[in-house]
Amino acid sequence: DAGVIQSPRHEVTEMGQEVTLRCKPISGHNSLFWYRQTMMRGLELLIYFNNNVPIDDSGMPEDRFSAKMPNASFSTLKIQPSEPRDSAVYFCASRYIQVTGNTIYFGEGSWLTVV
Amino acid sequence: KQEVTQIPAALSVPEGENLVLNCSFTDSAIYNLQWFRQDPGKGLTSLLLIQSSQREQTSGRLNASLDKSSGRSTLYIAASQPGDSATYLCAVGPSSNTGKLIFGQGTTLQVKP
Secondary structure, three states: OOOOEEEOOEEEEOOOOOEEEEEEOOOOOOEEEEEEEEOOOEEEEEEEEEOOEEEEOOOOOOOOEEEEEEEOOEEEEEEOOOOHHHOEEEEEEEEOOOOOOOOOEEOOOEEEEEO | OOOEEEEOOEEEEEOOOOEEEEEEEOOOOOOEEEEEEEOOOOOEEEEEEEEOOOOEEEEOOEEEEEEOOOOEEEEEEOOOOHHHOEEEEEEEEOOOOOOOOEEOOOEEEEEEO
């Protein structure tokens, strides 16, 4: 299995520009998570989906952030307009929902720098 | 609000030493607890997952324990190797099987040859 695939791996953009991060979860997984990692705040959950439906977006910092999951194999996290404080590593993760819980698998992250 | 704390933030040990990483959480009503490893520039890799009904899990040289009542977990690494150098993160799953995880800030481990 290829694992969770994220793109782009690295992006440098100017303040005010739109940023779109993409994620392909592991095939068969039905739960998808977007996390953000910074030195100051560590890893924070932004939003997660079960069966393509957003369940909890309470971690989304502002209306500038939006996430979609149009089908089971693709999700996007969009920032519009981007600001320097959005610079972070954005991780996508997926898992298969089971009654007893299951391991979550992370992608290698999208490293975003907003200048 | 659940908070997860890891102490120490950084640790340096000579190769071969046994070591313990600590994790504490404020709300004992958890579903599970996981330990992850993160290498520089990489994503997170799950090492061990302990369900709330379990006391410990073992994988190779790694042993993780869970004491819900005291809000503590430890990750024991036996006979440490330079390849163990990484950041170790503890994450708590809230009381239902949502998959949500609340992470500690991690302990960065350096094992010197």
